[in-house]
Amino acid sequence: MEVNFSPTLTAIRKHGIGRSNLIPILHEIQGEYRYLPEGSLRSVADIMDIPLVDVYGVATFFTSFSLRPKGKHQVTTCMGTACHVRKSGGVLEEAKRFLGVEPGQTTEDMLFSLETVNCLGACAMGPIVVIDGKYHGQVTPAKVKKLLQDVADAERVPEYVEDRVAAVL
Amino acid sequence: MSKIESLPSFEQYRKALDSERKKYTATVSVCGGTGCHAHECVNVFDAFESEIVHRGLEDSVELKITGCHGFCEMGPLVVIWPQEIFYKQVSPEDVPRIIEQSLLGGKAVEDLLYQDPSNGGKILREDDIPFYKKQMRILMDMNGKINPRNIDDYIVQGGYTALAKALFELEPEEIIDAVDRAGLRGRGGAGFPTANKWRSCRQAKARDGIKYVLCNADEGDPGAYMDRSLLEGNPHSVIEGMAIGAYAIGANQGYIYVRHEYPLTLENLLTALDQARELGLLGVNILDSGFDFDIKVSVGGGAFVCGESTALMASIEGRIGEPRVKHIHTAERGLYNRPTNLNNVETWANVPLIINRGVEDYASIGTEKSTGTKIFSLVGKIKNTGLVEVPMGTTLREIIYDIGGGVPDGKTFKAVQTGGPSGGCIPESLLDTPVDFDRLYEVGSMMGSGGMIVMDEDTCMVDIARYFLDFLCDESCGKCVPCREGLKQMQHIIADITEGNASPQQLDLLKELAWTVQETSLCGLGQTAPNPVLSTIRYFEEEYAEHLEEKKCRAGVCKALISFEIDPEACTGCLRCKKSCPVGAVTGEKKQPHTIDQSQCEKCGICLEVCEYEAVIRK
Numbered sequence: 001m002e003v004n005f006s007p008t009l010t011a012i013r014k015h016g017i018g019r020s021n022l023i024p025i026l027h028e029i030q031g032e033y034r035y036l037p038e039g040s041l042r043s044v045a046d047i048m049d050i051p052l053v054d055v056y057g058v059a060t061f062f063t064s065f066s067l068r069p070k071g072k073h074q075v076t077t078c079m080g081t082a083c084h085v086r087k088s089g090g091v092l093e094e095a096k097r098f099l100g101v102e103p104g105q106t107t108e109d110m111l112f113s114l115e116t117v118n119c120l121g122a123c124a125m126g127p128i129v130v131i132d133g134k135y136h137g138q139v140t141p142a143k144v145k146k147l148l149q150d151v152a153d154a155e156r157v158p159e160y161v162e163d164r165v166a167a168v169l
Numbered sequence: 170m171s172k173i174e175s176l177p178s179f180e181q182y183r184k185a186l187d188s189e190r191k192k193y194t195a196t197v198s199v200c201g202g203t204g205c206h207a208h209e210c211v212n213v214f215d216a217f218e219s220e221i222v223h224r225g226l227e228d229s230v231e232l233k234i235t236g237c238h239g240f241c242e243m244g245p246l247v248v249i250w251p252q253e254i255f256y257k258q259v260s261p262e263d264v265p266r267i268i269e270q271s272l273l274g275g276k277a278v279e280d281l282l283y284q285d286p287s288n289g290g291k292i293l294r295e296d297d298i299p300f301y302k303k304q305m306r307i308l309m310d311m312n313g314k315i316n317p318r319n320i321d322d323y324i325v326q327g328g329y330t331a332l333a334k335a336l337f338e339l340e341p342e343e344i345i346d347a348v349d350r351a352g353l354r355g356r357g358g359a360g361f362p363t364a365n366k367w368r369s370c371r372q373a374k375a376r377d378g379i380k381y382v383l384c385n386a387d388e389g390d391p392g393a394y395m396d397r398s399l400l401e402g403n404p405h406s407v408i409e410g411m412a413i414g415a416y417a418i419g420a421n422q423g424y425i426y427v428r429h430e431y432p433l434t435l436e437n438l439l440t441a442l443d444q445a446r447e448l449g450l451l452g453v454n455i456l457d458s459g460f461d462f463d464i465k466v467s468v469g470g471g472a473f474v475c476g477e478s479t480a481l482m483a484s485i486e487g488r489i490g491e492p493r494v495k496h497i498h499t500a501e502r503g504l505y506n507r508p509t510n511l512n513n514v515e516t517w518a519n520v521p522l523i524i525n526r527g528v529e530d531y532a533s534i535g536t537e538k539s540t541g542t543k544i545f546s547l548v549g550k551i552k553n554t555g556l557v558e559v560p561m562g563t564t565l566r567e568i569i570y571d572i573g574g575g576v577p578d579g580k581t582f583k584a585v586q587t588g589g590p591s592g593g594c595i596p597e598s599l600l601d602t603p604v605d606f607d608r609l610y611e612v613g614s615m616m617g618s619g620g621m622i623v624m625d626e627d628t629c630m631v632d633i634a635r636y637f638l639d640f641l642c643d644e645s646c647g648k649c650v651p652c653r654e655g656l657k658q659m660q661h662i663i664a665d666i667t668e669g670n671a672s673p674q675q676l677d678l679l680k681e682l683a684w685t686v687q688e689t690s691l692c693g694l695g696q697t698a699p700n701p702v703l704s705t706i707r708y709f710e711e712e713y714a715e716h717l718e719e720k721k722c723r724a725g726v727c728k729a730l731i732s733f734e735i736d737p738e739a740c741t742g743c744l745r746c747k748k749s750c751p752v753g754a755v756t757g758e759k760k761q762p763h764t765i766d767q768s769q770c771e772k773c774g775i776c777l778e779v780c781e782y783e784a785v786i787r788k
Binding site: 018019020021022023024026027054057058061062063064065079080081082084085086090093094097098117118119120121122123124125126128135137140141142145 | 203204206207208241242244388389390391392393394397398429430431467468469470471472473484485486487488489490546548549550554555586589620622623624628633636637640644646749751752771773774775778779
């Protein structure tokens with residue numbers, strides 16, 4: 001028999017098929033794909049013998065799971081109370097405007113996903129923005145704009161490459 | 170590491186560790202809490218490591234990365250023992266100087282010491298800093314002394330002696346009795362007497378003999394992070410507490426439910442559990458006492474409602490985290506319908522202290538009805554942000570001014586919010602309220618898990634009410650109507666008020682809705698959800714009135730009620746605001762006063778932030 005080593009099956013093998021393992025398995029799959037693909041949810045339901053609607057229910061109830069693919073760069077704004085009184089609202093507004101997406105969405109070029117989080121527990125640094133796992137403290141609207149601009153600039157394809165692509169096409 | 174098979178060999182193990190560590194003449198502890206991690210303390214640790222090796226000091230200097238010291242504002246923190254020299258905001262470049270002057274020379278590096286803001290004097294020791302001086306750190310004490318990933322550090326400090334004492338010297342009922350007389354109340358929010366919970370769970374009949382003890386580490390209150398710091402910095406104190414509780418209740422299986430937003434906590438906890446199992450402090454026949462106990466870790470998925478006991482249990486079972494009606498208590502039928510006892514992180518961590526310090530000593534701390542200490546996370550508009558552990562009964566004023574140093578930037582204090590989304594805002598006039606479970610409840614707030622968010626004149630109280638309603642609407646699981654629909658209607662009204670579209674009569678409707686949600690919701694989340702609204706109306710009604718009648722927001726927060734203008738006198742025409750405006754609402758030529766087109770302005774405030782001439786005015 002050929003063994004399938006897809007992340008979904010690996011996660012199920014690792015945790016086992018008891019119902020209590022559903023959430024850890026979904027965490028593992030999401031860790032691999034950065035979202036929960038439909039096919040994975042179907043496999044999980046079939047193999048674990050849990051109705052698909054229940055798997056879907058759990059996958060949509062908890063905010064850490066996403067059914068949509070995430071972008072290359074993860075931007076998370078903390079919306080905890082401490083960050084809020086230090087004006088994280090304006091920071092989020094600016095991030096939304098810069099990226100042109102709402103929290104939970106991904107930019108069309110799949111470069112950025114914007115998320116909010118209720119508290120990161122690093123309140124001394126608030127307002128906090130986390131970009132790809134790096135914490136930025138005391139962020140202001142102008143500062144978040146610069147942070148995002150820097151990431152976007154680093155991603156920009158140099159003009160001479162674009163020219164070559166255009167020339168060949 | 171090999172398994173410790175009996176009580177005498179446990180004591181031997183501890184003595185051996187103790188004498189082995191005598192070889193160190195100094196210890197360098199680098200704070201490794203999430204706050205300091207964000208300040209990149211790892212680089213400081215690495216610098217110490219290579220410098221110590223470079224100078225051949227490995228055998229005399231002990232280096233460790235510890236849990237959170239609490240003074241997150243000043244991170245990365247480094248403490249040099251035995252002198253207890255406290256260094257703040259240490260960078261990797263400072264490391265050679267610290268080794269040279271402090272470890273080898275026995276002197277302090279002056280510029281890295283904390284400076285007393287009141288008189289400018291340098292302070293050498295951690296305990297002498299005003300932030301720490303008025304605290305009573307019995308739970309947090311070990312956080313700065315032990316490496317959470319090394320069980321030996323905990324054992325050397327007397328760890329697991331309470332468990333040994335419980336297993337070999339005390340009967341289960343005696344333990345429950347001790348917890349009862351010590352007056353321990355649940356630190357998760359409501360302050361229910363812990364011993365009562367334990368007793369009913371002990372007495373409950375399990376159909377197959379299986380009972381569970383659970384630890385709630387789903388710290389969902391925004392602005393509260395003491396449970397994270399405890400579990401992250403001293404996981405064994407929680408594990409030991411749970412083992413003692415399980416023995417008292419008659420349970421052999423435990424679960425710790427951790428937020429997935431706390432990756433470092435999870436890593437430290439899993440390491441701690443592995444090490445405890447390896448040493449035989451968890452598992453079958455612990456220290457040959459005949460008692461079996463083990464703990465599994467369950468990771469949450471980011472749902473605030475999962476802090477509620479029945480929702481938490483549903484989530485562990487792999488179901489949607491919805492609460493159920495509790496006409497049958499979870500002490501009788503909880504996780505998998507078996508008798509279950511749930512306490513939060515801080516409650517469990519108190520248990521070894523009660524056993525070790527003795528009932529009388531523990532009960533002498535705090536007030537008559539709220540004993541012991543409580544850890545608060547003091548955040549928001551406060552000079553010294555961080556974790557604060559004080560005896561119950563300390564007044565809010567002492568915490569905010571003596572420990573927290575008051576409000577920064579010369580602003581005026583407005584309110585302090587306690588109890589997270591279930592709590593309320595307490596005004597200046599009530600700052601002398603002693604902090605205990607009952608007094609906070611009397612003033613319309615609650616202890617909650619211990620978040621304390623300070624607000625100043627720039628905070629709009631209506632906006633705060635709106636913030637919490639937005640949060641709660643988002644987090645309502647949707648199972649019961651009052652919470653799902655009621656909160657949504659309240660949210661609409663509050664939004665109208667902050668946008669200047671509400672009539673004064675709507676305030677009465679808002680209150681009526683609040684009371685209905687309070688009385689009729691299914692679980693604690695819904696029943697307490699109106700508190701932020703009701704407490705702000707109670708203490709700051711004049712701010713609501715201003716929004717409703719004058720369409721004015723005195724804090725300048727509610728966007729619909731404010732505008733930005735440029736003072737032509739002060740404007741130098743530097744173009745800075747024009748370049749920064751994301752919507753192009755600023756017009757004007759170089760060296761000519763600029764103006765803001767009000768129809769385009771989105772009121773983001775960037776122009777105010779970037780202007781160096783104070784020419785942008787918020788009205």
